[in-house]
Amino acid sequence: MSGEGIIPLARPDLGPREEELVLEALRSGRLSLGPMLERFERDFAAWIGTDDAVAISSGTTALHLGVRALGWGPGDEVVTSPFSFVSSANCLLYEDAVPVFCDIDPVTLNMDPSAAAAAVTERTSGLLPVHIFGCAAAMPELERLAANRGLGVLEDAAEATGAVDAEGIKVGTRGNIAIFGFYPNKQLVTGEGGMAIPSDRDVAALMRSERNQGRAEMGWLAHERLGFNYRITDLQAALGIAQVERADALIAERTRVAQLYAQALEPLGAAPAGQGDPEGLILLSADQGLARRSWFVYVVQLPAGADRDGVIAALAERGIDSKTYLPSIHLMPHFRERFGFREGQLPIAEAVSNRSLALPFFTAMGETEVERVAAALAEALGRP
Ligand SMILES: Cc1ncc(COP(=O)(O)O)c(C=O)c1O
Missing domain, CATH: 3.40.640.10 (Type I PLP-dependent aspartate aminotransferase-like (Major domain))
Structure with missing residues (x-):
């Protein structure tokens, strides 16, 4: 690419x-x-x-x-x-x-x-x-x-x-x-x-x-x-x-790309969930014990207070797709209407929903693409 x-x-x-x-x-x-x-x-x-x-x-x-x-x-x-x-x-x-x-x-x-x-x-x-x-x-x-x-x-x-x-x-x-x-x-x-x-x-x-x-x-x-x-x-x-x-090779390739991301985002102070500053850039959690994540998406939680829409727009300007990921289900209109859910009922899920952003993630990504995404994210967050 x-x-x-x-x-x-x-x-x-x-x-x-x-x-x-x-x-x-x-x-x-x-x-x-x-x-x-x-x-x-x-x-x-x-x-x-x-x-x-x-x-x-x-x-x-x-x-x-x-x-x-x-x-x-x-x-x-x-x-x-x-x-x-x-x-x-x-x-x-x-x-x-x-x-x-x-x-x-x-x-x-x-x-x-x-x-x-x-x-x-x-x-x-x-x-x-x-x-x-x-x-x-x-x-x-x-x-x-x-x-x-x-x-x-x-x-x-x-x-x-x-x-x-x-x-x-x-x-x-x-x-x-x-x-x-x-x-x-x-x-x-x-x-x-x-x-x-x-x-x-x-x-x-x-x-x-x-x-x-x-x-x-x-x-x-x-x-x-x-x-x-x-x-x-x-x-x-x-x-x-x-x-x-x-299957095994495809999953291993995704793990490789996730590792490249973790390295590229480290200079931004990024750390896996539970291991770094909870107000900073948070990555998906590291494996515990015998567990092994099968990497599906590369979702980060932006630093608290970051302008997520602004980050998405800044990445798009640099030719990089990103998406808010995932919205909390209970706050979707058909769940609110049917069951009366409202903001604040599930604070952890809502906070994660509000800060999460999916970055490009697929097996064909190499160091060049990952570093391009990381550099664009750094710039968008005002930390070039
Ligand atoms: C957690 C979860 N459940 C269910 C589905 C539904 O799968 P499908 O899109 O194949 O219907 C998805 C798909 O994105 C999913 O991420």
Whole structure:
């Protein structure tokens, strides 16, 4: 990439193997429910380390099927994170379940387990932890809470393909229903696409039926339950197979770019969350113990009081894309209107939302691009 070109926020890593397999799918004439679908599911399950995996049209539709598989419905409260992409809460609204947001840990940016415990009532049916920005949520604590209170668990790992948790266990393999997402900015991409890890064979069969119009295993017009068209095409599955083959390398490349950023931003006083000046430039947290972040985005929290819109405009002037990331879900209009949420209710999530900025992040970035972003950020913050 030329030093002067625009640096986008994200860019998928696609190569000859992706082209080869997509062409193979195209030439086979089997564009849906074909052999690529089964192969993608098998390969992903083998790579992640589960018995099964169910490929679905997106992370959002996978979440919806997860909510249905857990039987969460009208009036059921589900404790979840306000600091997430909107679909981890929208999926509850699809079934008239009630999201109950608890505040986040300021270091990991994931649901704080003690806040989650405090949010559980006799109306609570489940927990929906999100592994935000590729950092594993506090699953041991949350699973203990779920076991003590008889709650179901749905893990949103859309941003955490390949992440490892504090007990050294790969995210999505703990036996809960978990979902992954393959939108083009993700670690692995299929264009649109998602994967659900079922908790057992019955859930797997239910998900396969519901994604395919509620069909029975045998019989094209045998619809034995309410279903949806949440199928992924074989073209997307072919792309996914190639990405799974390269998964470890793709994730390692993202870690490399994150390390380049940490070095380039150090002169600005940047430090990982919990390790530096809480009013300064804050990076995503460092790995603790056995945990390993699977780098998804490069989000920083700008110094307290910085003019974030001004920084975005200054970066754009220098050809660098950036984005506020993420807004707190409870303050979005449809959540405010439905549940009466207002500012100040979840102060940690709101403060992080107000300071966060996503910088360009993709595998093809080298030192030149990272340093260009860091220099532009320094200038925008008035610290050239
Ligand atoms: C945390 C989280 N959950 C769910 C999703 C939804 O995935 P998709 O865009 O594939 O529907 C995303 C995608 O960006 C996400 O980041």
